[in-house]
Amino acid sequence: MAPIVTIRRTFGRFWPHTRGTRLLFALGVVCAMAAAACEVASIWLFGVITDRVLATQDLNAFWGPAIAWLAFAVVAGLVSFGGQYATALGGERFLLGLRDRLYAHLQTLTPDFFDNRKLGDLMARLTDDIEAIEELVGSGLVKLITTLISVVFFAGAAFYIRWDLALVTLALVPAFLFASKVFASRFRYAAARERSSNGRMNSVIEEGLANQPLVQAYNRQETEAERLHVEGRTWLRTKMAQAKLAAMYTPSVQIIETLCLLTVIGFGAWEISAGRLTIGGLLSFAAYLAYLYPAVQSIGEIALTVSEAAAGSDRVIEVLETRPMVTDAPAPVGTPPACRGEVEFRNVTFTYPGRETPTLRDLSFTVGPGELLVCTGPSGAGKSTVAKLLLRFYDPGSGQVLLDGVDVRELPLRALRDRITVLQQESLLFSGTVKENIAYGRPDATMEEIVEAAVLADAHDFIGKLPQGYDTPVGQRGRLLSGGQRQRLAIARAMLRDAPVLVLDEPMTGLDPDTAARIMTPLRRLMAGRTTIMIAHDLSLVPENATRIDLAPEPTALAPK
Template sequence: MNNANKRLSPSEIKTQLAQSDTTILEMIQFVFGSVLKRRGLVILNVALLTLMAILNFMVPQFTKNVIDHALMTSNKTILYQNIVWLISTTIILGIVSFASTYMMQMLSQRAITDLRIDTYNFILKQDFAFFQDTKTGDLMVRLTSDISNLQMLISANTFGIIGNIFTFISVLGFLFYQNWLLALLVSLTFPILFITIRFFRGHIRESFSNVRYAQSKINNQLQSTLTEIELIKSYTTEQSETQKFETLANESNDYSLSATKWQAIFQPLVTFINTIGTAIVLLLGSLFVMNGKMSVGDLVAYLAYVAMLQDPIRSFSMLMNVFQTAQVSYDRIKNILSYQPTILEVAHPLEFPNPLQKNINFEDVVFDYDTGTNIALKGVSLTIPAGKTTALVGRSGSGKSTIIKLLTRMYDRTSGLITFDNQDVQSFRLTDLRHNISVVSQDVTIVDGTIADNISYGSENVTTTDLWQAAERADIAEFIRQLPDKLNTAVGERGVKLSGGQKQRLSIARALLKDAPIVILDEATAALDNESEKAIQRALDNLMVAKTAIVIAHRLSTIHKADQIIVMNNGLVSEVGAHDILLRKAGIYKRLYDAQFE
């Protein structure tokens, strides 16, 4: 198994994030890849930022002219002109700043929306095993909070670095031209700032990594709690669940305080270093003014330029926190995007046989979930005839559900061959294969929407008549007519407003509407009472008409009429035959049957 497909535990992911060698440049290239799709807006925004830098550079000159020329000569004309220029420049600067900020936000929102959609689509295309190995709450954090953190990279402040770089270079050059000694002394504080930023960078990043990891665990706990609320209530474990959550919340709090501590030390330290630079200019500049080597206006303008010089450094130091937070989130998103599906499409897929003409064959199929440690099928060979009903029976863990997962390519076989009408299952498009198979399982999935949404899920161009016909055949139409909004009645999250039997019949109506030629019933009536089972069995009989049906049976009384019964035992086919024949054999099937009817 290559590294791209390796499944990492939460602790391994945490370690990987803390030790990641991801560079800021790599992260910026990833995030700005979407931004650069709109190059025209980017170029225009860079031009506006450059114009803002030029306008900011001009402002101190108006102050200098007022002090040195208007005040010293009592020239009101110069005073009025420079005040008008100052106000006009500030107004233009505000307009340009508004346009730049608005366009940057527009770019930011579009880029992050694209990234979120692409990541969501990437996750949905992963294999079934990916979702078994990944926590739902953690995926939610990566799709929401982590991507939102990346959005801070594409903000007006971040893009302002371009203008700040231009300002820094031009202002520093001007300061050396005005007074090289002062400029040199101020520049001595820059290496100190650089060393400070380097020192704090690792600590802040590690802290944010711990914060994101703790938030993922909190989300996983919330996800588990909300989906298992009935179990929690039944076993009165509210207190213990609260204690678990309290432990996670306190852990998150400790990590957040650690991150805050490093930030709280970092910001004042940067301010102090910048103040040292200002103090140097104020001290020596005042001495120069006293000695007649510099005018008061020059000193005031020089101080303004030093502040402008320090602003890019201060902005960079503040943005460093943004970069650290974003880099942790980028590492987490990058980790998800490093996965590659193992269930692959063939280059030239064949057309799926619809309807199935011959049979489905398993030839010496071996499958293990954990590369040798959990062998589920041990050389299974069996035939499922087209247009007939085949039942799979056996104790829990015998391999019945694994056969279904291999048929639908939720997993791929380890070895052997699986064919539909003598064509390898891997030779079809996944969408074609799964479109031609309907699965009705014991664990019914209900979408948070209306009755109509649930019946029509996965089907296109469905009419109201189609919905009612499917509901009639699934024996649920009468129940729907009694609802206040009929087909438009909301079922609630996970179908909380429906009984188990009603959920099951909705899933059968969904399968009827899909009208796939192959039907798989995975213990579809196992969790129902006798009355509900009889009603649903009628609906299932309607579903299996003229279909190739595969039934995983928990209650053996439901499969008397199956054309053939395949008995699984410990990952192998033990017996094959009709109900009466298997009973006469007095093997595993008879023992299972007798155990249910003693």
């Protein structure tokens, strides 16, 4: 579970995010105040009707208070609608902004952050947890303020009717607050466990659905169902722990409320017998209590909601306080519009965070436009690490990575990555259309440029045979296409991006020999004139003029083959 942080710190952290929605929240509070005032007036009119109409049986005295009561009810309904709508709108805008900020922050973190966390858990933080935060600093705050105002209004009205009876009423309020305090800390711990369990269950669901072909091919449906059942059972226990506390809290408060009402009614009967209070006054007083005690009880329920919200905020704060491993230099150098693309690794040593043994040690090489450098070596030797350092997913522990003679740490990250195209082991596609996936690196590309890139990538012919051509959806992660088709779309995307530096991270992985051989033709077109770094196990399809560097334990640059 995420570390526990104080509610004050949570509020201080997320309150600035309400900028732009505070006016809506303030409008919600004002409307709630107006509605509460109308309710106070309506209850007073009920007392008037009781004493002046029912007690005296004077029907003529009924119409004035009745019309006023109806008017107050209409006004209360209108302002209640406006207040609730404004609060809901403010809350949704807050959620939209916070989710956007959290997602933007996640995209600044290095790949190892996502490798060490479950996707379902991160999704829960982007949805359920930020909704809990909104209840703390948005709609929950409005509810707390309006509830406190209602308490003041109804308590003030009670004092106006009979101050001594009101003192008896208020003397019993601490019992409600004590009950909420007892339950709040327990509820927060239970909520934290539920949030964590919910994240794990979401991860199991996400993994199982994403890997259904493998699950079915290996007849592991029962195993995956059992995994979900185990996590679901754990989540059930955490939910029942919350339900148990809520079920205990409600009757406890109801018993306290009943004792309070009986005490007040008994004291009120004594006041009536002494002639100090009318029947209408007692009924009005009891009506005020019917509003006052639920409002006090609501304060206790807000405390439980705040505890749950704090549990969600702990998990969001944990993500927001994770700092990116690489950032732009304080004063990055400007990058000239024309980039040759010469890449140099100069005595680079790099160790992954949390490891002791360097993955790369004193690696040096230079590769320029029109040249091909092939990185070989066993798994774990650091072949893919070369690409990660070039893209600045990480910075080397010592040595330099240079682009056109400039240390990449001195270049703006966006400018650096705009000059590099990566073709990964798995051809990553989004669940859009063929056209959208080809244009992913250049959203402003024209249709003619998209088609031209597809022709150069030998993808145009198969695209033309798809049901909707370039507007055909490719499915989740491109699963409606074959492996070779996905790879050719990835090559077309790289063609369209037209960056001077090209990194091929084992582009033939998972392809049969015939498909791999066909892919080499558009790959050669893509490599032409570009600085190319290829990461490969199978050297059979590597061009003859490539320079190879072996990353097994001591990297050594070799002459062209």
